Amino acid sequence: MNSVLSVKNLQVVFSGFKALKGIDLEVGDREIVTIIGPNGAGKSTLLDAIVSKSPVAEGKVYYQGKDITNKTPYDIARMGIGRKFQNPNVYNELTVFENILLALKGTHGIFASMTAKLTPQKKNKIIHVLEQIGLLNYASTPVALLSHGQKQWVEIGMVIAQDPKVVLLDEPTAGMTPEETYATGEIIQSLVHNHSVVAIEHDMEFVKQIAERIVVLHQGEKLAEGSVEEIQNNNKVIEVYLGREKIDVDAAA
Template identity: 45%
Template sequence: MDPSAPADFLLSVEGLTVSFDGFKAVNDLSFYVDENEIRVIIGPNGAGKTTVLDLICGRTRPTEGSIRFKGQELTGMREHEIVHAGVGRKFQNPSIYEDLTVFENLELSFPRGRNVFGALFFRRDAEVRDRVEEVAEMIFLKDHLDTEAAILSHGQKQWLEIGMLLIQSPKLLMLDEPVAGMSIAERVKTAELLNTIIRNQSVIVIEHDMKFVEDIAHRVTVLHQGKVLSEGTMDRVKHDPKVVEVYLGH
């Protein structure tokens, strides 16, 4: 462990490496995420950004290194165990139940209904309703609870999927290009949403939209060839000559 790293980070990634047929997609990577922080990971295509999320959520096993979340080692755990530990992941394309309403999508994601037994004896009590309405308001869909998910706009579908994660109250939320394909107005509202979320959660975002990154990032980690090229505030990173040369210059 890096002796200069405080022990109370929410997420500590240290010496993380994963090789695919000898190619190191992530190479001796270390970074630390605080409670209530929005960390944005940027970098050119092939830099290893999505692989990092795959490693944290247990989709991919590291070749070496450590991922500690709230002091618990994640590298030996299965995906569902990592979800139960409090890590939520949203992929690039929204995976919602299109033929169900917004309310039903959120209700299905409520933790008690997650297993077959829980779903069979699941009742729509006041606790569930209150939580669904609370999350729906946060994701700007309070007036669409009875709307079938299929007819939502692309941006609203993205918000719904974020809501489906939020209702499970994860401590760390990981979002892969959440504003891709959104209108400018939707991007502004998504920034507002993320800045609300971090009162109770931390968020890791992979993003290419630099304006959006400026609106949300507390800290930015720039990856290049599976390693950290630069890290710090958006202002510091965008003026780093190495970043300009490798990434922003293109």
């Protein structure tokens, strides 16, 4: 498989505690990989290590064949990896429009940002993103006034505006109503036309909606990998993770 993002034997250590004990992950072009696992399994840590938020103790991260292990977060972002954080990490004091503008690909230098003009192309790109996340009518609203779910969409919009090759989403539906969750699923599925997506999720219904391939993490190790079917019937997974939720899944299905 031709991987866009490739993680090899990744280890992250927090003052003696091994949060990740050698994870391998391959993400292909325009593929959705969903990561599930109980709390403390190392899901967020894995994304943190990829974007250099947490230092990698051992192992490598390759992006399009280039070694990006422990590069600076802004270098990794500029190369084409976008990250959405678990709690909506958006700018409350800025408007929705400004949040997207900030994320827009291109003007990252000091002098470039001083003289940057809001060209029609940029404006159209932002409007397009706002349409995608369904917030066109809130363009000039300060983000502080939005609901939790809408803030989540703003951050997804920021990641889309970055136009990265790889989109990393940390619980994009946390705190959303079922309708909002479904709408988010559609946004993510539309992303796959142009991006590779790695999404962390808890909501099994949502996972079934978007997932092509699922990776299960448990205590810093990869427990299983495969399609929704395979994971649901995997004995190890049922034992440590799905077991207590299997009833929910079946009830929902």
